Structures are given as structure tokens and as C-alpha cells.
Amino acid sequence: MFRGGEFNARWGNRLMRARVALQALAVLLILAFAALMQNSP
Incomplete structure (x- = not known):
């Protein structure tokens, strides 16, 4: 991420998983x- 450090260690993987899921x-x-749309006449 941008800041790194403790924030990145705690949230980096979780944010990546959330982004992939979304x-x-x-x-x-x-x-x-x-x-x-294809099924509608």
C-alpha cells in the first residue's frame, strides 16, 4: 500500500481479498x- 508499516501488515491482505471479491x-x-438482455425479445 502507500504507507506500509503496521497498517499494511494488518490490512493489506484483507483489503486485497475484499478487492478481489468485489x-x-x-x-x-x-x-x-x-x-x-439476450433472453429478452
Whole structure:
């Protein structure tokens, strides 16, 4: 991260996991939306 030190040791891995999870959720929502748009007449 930017500051490093104790903050990075405590929160760096957790923030990285949260970012990956949010990106995966966003991709799933986009895929679901695209599937719904294709099925609609």
C-alpha cells in the first residue's frame, strides 16, 4: 500500500481479498445482466 508499516501488515491482505471479491461480484452481475438482455425479445 502507500504507507506500509503496521497498517499494511494488518490490512493489506484483507483489503486485497475484499478487492478481489468485489471484482468477482461485479463480473457476475455484468454476466447476469448480459444474459437477461439476450433472453429478452
